[in-house]
Amino acid sequence: MNDVVIAGIGQTAVSEHWDISLRELAFQAIEKALQDSGGLQPQVLYVSNIHAQSLSGQAHLGALIADFAGMIGIEALTVEAAGASGGAALRQAYLAVAAGAADTAMVVGVEKFTDKITAEAESAIATITDSDFEAIHGLTPTSQAAMLMRRYMHEFDVPREAFADFPVIAHANGVSNPNAMFRRAIKTEFYNRAGIVSEPLNMFDVAPNADGGAALILTRAELLPPAFPQPLVRISGSSMTTDTLAMHDRPDPMDFRAARLSVERACRQAGIVPSDVNMFELYDSFSIYTALSIEAAGFADRGKGWELAQNDHLSLSGALPIATFGGLKARGNPGGATGVYQVVEAVMQLRGQAGDNQVTGAQRALVQSLGGPASSVATHVLESLN
């Protein structure tokens, strides 16, 4: 297979963009990525999006965005795997370039939540669960995460306060990210006082849904001009796995086994073990997911993921920085775009372009996006070629 590099990145601020449409958000991210890449021309466009059909009344995003971005004629289509959509779209682009089917591929993640108010948005979001057996009972991803957290607290005898460090770290890292939705640090006391969203989840355990667009350009290193303007980042591992869609079909809900398998496969392809990475962009849509993702990747024992957050181990200066630009919690969770944001941010780290958020000496990053409670998982290993 060919070596695939990420040669262009772009992102919009994550926010409630009341006055910017779905296509405009996508276009802004694409423009920035094209500019970043010095004007590479993709032959294929993978659009990562979850909710446009229900929230924007818009299907057929491939043609829509290719047209709006002035790329009429190229191959373009939507990739959807709930919260893993961004990682899944990246994998499709990676496979296209690695296989030689395309020289240059683009990924654009885009989501527009604010066209609908909460009740309608919640109904749309609940469609990522098992409609016949979960959503029909009123289950939403948030109440599902609440049940997981309750089970975790029970099974491992962990207090609710143990999860405080995850949002505290995310918010601390969001302060210096100009594209983050929340740029204010929070204290543990705030977490302990925060209003309950779905017992035992409180406001700081839940990442905010928001609008945003992010884009990537992939190509083969040998196709780049000698004076290519950006440091190169290689995709050395790529994997996608699935688990049962419905939570009740799992023999052990505390085991994000698809995440475990996905990390194993991506790392095996990259020829590394997880402890070889310098940072982990994980999917902290709920703080319980952070703990379970850390455990599934093998960074902590079962029931011990929350302990890793202590002593700054997961902070920017720690041994395994997570959510380096604020994560889903502080940067915001723009649905199908989120997985693409994670990769954009990891590339900034590996290029040494992360500014105040820079992880010192970042050479290798693990990036993972989750669809539902790890029902779909896309994991990538990225490496600096400099």
Added chain:
Amino acid sequence: MNDNTLLKPSRSVGIIGYGAYVPRYRLPASEVSRVWTGGHAGLPIEEKAVAGIDEDVATMSIEAARNALSRAGTSPDQIRAVWVGSESHPYAVKPTSTIVAEAIGAVPNVQAGDWQFACKAGTEAIVAAIGFIGSGMADYAMAIGMDTAQGKPSDALEYTAASGGAAYLLGPAENALAVFNASYSYVTDTPDFWRRAYQKYPEHGERFTGQPAYFKHITEASKTLMEAMGTNPEDYTYALFHQPNTKFPQRAAGILGFNKDQIAPGLLVPKIGNTYAGSSLIGLTAVLDIAEPGDRILLVSFGSGAGSDAFDLTVSDAVLERRDRAPKTAKYIARRTEIDYAMYTRMRGKLVMK
């Protein structure tokens, strides 16, 4: 901006008399929280005023209009318009304003009409009255902003949707207790809050009601008025901004550079709630109750849909003599009977029997 930015009539117009009305019942916000969230919700105000079983926008407007007439000392047959702005008119078809005009003795030589522009229906009526008098067509006009606002049970607006408002008798500046130096209106089509025909409760665009709606219109109207007038925040003794909750007007004041002392006297929302079309106008009554001649006031309303009317006023000597002729707003606020959520549902017709 061009020379026509400011609204200024040919002859100067002012407030001849003003009157507030607040019904006596109070529903603490904690009651709404108790019933709907087990007491966990953050409270946007302390309590809100609730109209009694035998009160509506017509009866409350009459109370306020009578207070305004008492202060003005004007004979009601001199009034050539009675305009009531509200989003709670008792009838869909049939004016509130004819009931009010009849009750205060302003009929039959009078214009009467109801205004509708969410929370700025009352100030819209004031702008029209300024034009009516300022053109010389009439000497006196009554403009009223009054509401018995609807909040859907459990909705965020149920904590604040309140009853109350104010009436203003406008007339020639020579006889005024406060003079309008100018006004300016900033309006766009912004669907942040609405109630369609045959619906009982309004809907809203949640946080969309903040930045793109309330703050944009309030700040644009305020800035444009002050720029055209050549004034700064420190030129005003008092400032009033539409008060849907406690935070919004405080934040708007902060954005524009007004301090707490300038907005505190007119900030009634923590104690009476959001009286919608009456909200900024009843705040002005509380300020006129304490203002000194020469004080300058900035009043900026906001109505969803959306728009803001900004007024620049200067208080005249007549305020000192006239303001004691009717109950002060503080007195209405102090006149208080607390009710629980159950009584509230009865008073506001939320118990549907069939």
